Amino acid sequence: LRTARGLVVQTSAKVNLTLEVLRKREDGYHELATILQSVDLWDRLTVEPADSLSLVTSDPALPTDEGNLVIRAARLLRDAAGVNRGAQLRLDKRIPVAAGLGGGSSDAAAALWALNRMWGIRWPVKRLQELAERLGMDVPFFEGKGRALATGRGERLAALPATGGLGLVLVNPNFPLSTKEVYQRVPSGWSQEATGTGRMIAALRSRSPRQVAAALTNNLQAVVGPAVPAITKMKAALLAAGALGAVMSGSGPTVFGVARSYDHARAIRRRVTRAGWSVWAVRTQGGACIRQARSRG
Ligand code: ATP
Secondary structure, three states: OOOOOOEEEEEEEEEEEEEEEEEEOOOOOEEEEEEEEEEEEEEEEEEEEEOOEEEEEOOOOOOOOOOOHHHHHHHHHHHHHOOOOEEEEEEEOOOOOOOOOOHHHHHHHHHHHHHHHHOOOOOOHHHHHHHHOOOOOOHHHHHOEOEEEEEOOOOEEEEOOOOOOOEEEEEEOOOOOOHHHHHHOOOOOOEOOOOHHHHHHHHHHHOOHHHHHHHOEEOOHHHHHHHOHHHHHHHHHHHHOOOOEEEEOOOOOOEEEEOOOHHHHHHHHHHOOOOOOEEEEEEEOOOEOEEEEEEOO
């Protein structure tokens, strides 16, 4: 096998254009329908050949052992593919942690992707996605392209035509929310129909930001909102600054708004200036969620 030298990849954040939690399953998971959309806010992962596995990260609050999804992904791939090599990994975080933007899942997907190359494993995307599912429901999405419909527990993926270029504004209140705890707050007996996701697919086909904005939905917002007042405030601030519509992403607390264009998104970003909040103007991505940034060595 030809051994690649080190490489650097950038891996995107996602927002949920819709998130409809339908019901609680016997196995403790939730049945859901969601449209995942990659945006151009990136973490960066560098991998280099080494004898053992090690990780350093730019965020001192993150674990660098088994607690980090990057290490878990590396171990999983190494065992599944039966390789007997190590890697020195460096993770530069730009995506806020526990934010509803899928950062950890994205990093895990990037680790599988980069090590699949560097270790010369050469598995196709489909096979990486099967492995990825064991790391988390959102991980398979990041192995693929910018927009997908996810159903079941979130692991069943169908690609959606991705047009890209929609301007969004993300607002994060700089505190984390645990996905697990949010889902635990979903009342037992919860039962809802997936009506918003079909509407969003039609809105995306129209390519009209106004229609996309009108179709935004996240029924976890009703579960999280009462306990986290910042969510209502961020949403109101986005709308007051000119967003066409706004909704919480995933299990929160990040809220995003839809703009008329990327320029409009940047104008909105400048108007949402509350101390303690982080704000980004981003574009939706049509292409691969993981990209090679530059080769090393
Ligand atoms: P999702 O949108 O999929 O619910 P999230 O954006 O809310 O995810 P993450 O940023 O993925 O949440 O992090 C959730 C938890 O996972 C954090 O508490 C963090 O300690 C842990 N974690 C492990 N590895 C990573 C990583 N590489 N980056 C971020 N968090 C990680």
